[in-house]
Amino acid sequence: MYQDLDLGREQINLDKAEPDYPTGPFSIGVGGIVIHEERVLLVKVTYGHQGWILPGGYVRPTETIGDAVKREVLEETGLLAEPLELVSVRSRITGGRNDLYVAFLMKVVGGDLKPDGKEIAEARYFTLAEMEDRKDVPKLNTCILRRVHEAKSLRFTLSNYKPTPDERYELWL
Numbered sequence: 001m002y003q004d005l006d007l008g009r010e011q012i013n014l015d016k017a018e019p020d021y022p023t024g025p026f027s028i029g030v031g032g033i034v035i036h037e038e039r040v041l042l043v044k045v046t047y048g049h050q051g052w053i054l055p056g057g058y059v060r061p062t063e064t065i066g067d068a069v070k071r072e073v074l075e076e077t078g079l080l081a082e083p084l085e086l087v088s089v090r091s092r093i094t095g096g097r098n099d100l101y102v103a104f105l106m107k108v109v110g111g112d113l114k115p116d117g118k119e120i121a122e123a124r125y126f127t128l129a130e131m132e133d134r135k136d137v138p139k140l141n142t143c144i145l146r147r148v149h150e151a152k153s154l155r156f157t158l159s160n161y162k163p164t165p166d167e168r169y170e171l172w173l
Helices: 065-077 128-133 139-150
Strands: 004-006 011-013 026-036 039-045 056-058 079-094 097-111 120-126
Touching: 026 065, 026 079, 026 139, 039 065, 039 128, 056 065, 065 079, 065 097, 065 120, 079 139, 097 139, 120 128, 128 139
Parallel strands: 026 097
Antiparallel strands: 004 011, 026 039, 026 056, 039 120, 079 097
16 A cells, blocks of 8 residues: 655655564564544554554564654554654563563654554544453553553653764654
């Protein structure tokens, strides 16, 4: 459907030239928090636990975390969204693999909400209370959302700093 996507700062290639899943001992995952009228967008996946989660996925070797979350939200929901703030970082080691997951508060800038129909069966908005009442929403997601709703302090935002103009680089402060 999409070949390349120009989202302002850089062009994102959505072709599947790179592996969908990390194969080494390290992985970085991203999640996008899209809020509309006090409700958060969750997607129902067709694999794994088959529950409702934040849209997101793995970062490819040639992507920054910001590019990856934009790509994943677009692929899974049809929404063009920009990361505004880095709101959580989870680090865990399981089965000899170091797994890092970062979640961003996102702003929708275009597109139409439409799940991809392959990985994502449905997409809809939930209140935090609805998320907490469901058994098919991971506790990690409700924990992150509770923090987003309660936090009044500053979170990480994308800085303008780049060591060289042509380097693929993001510094979130």
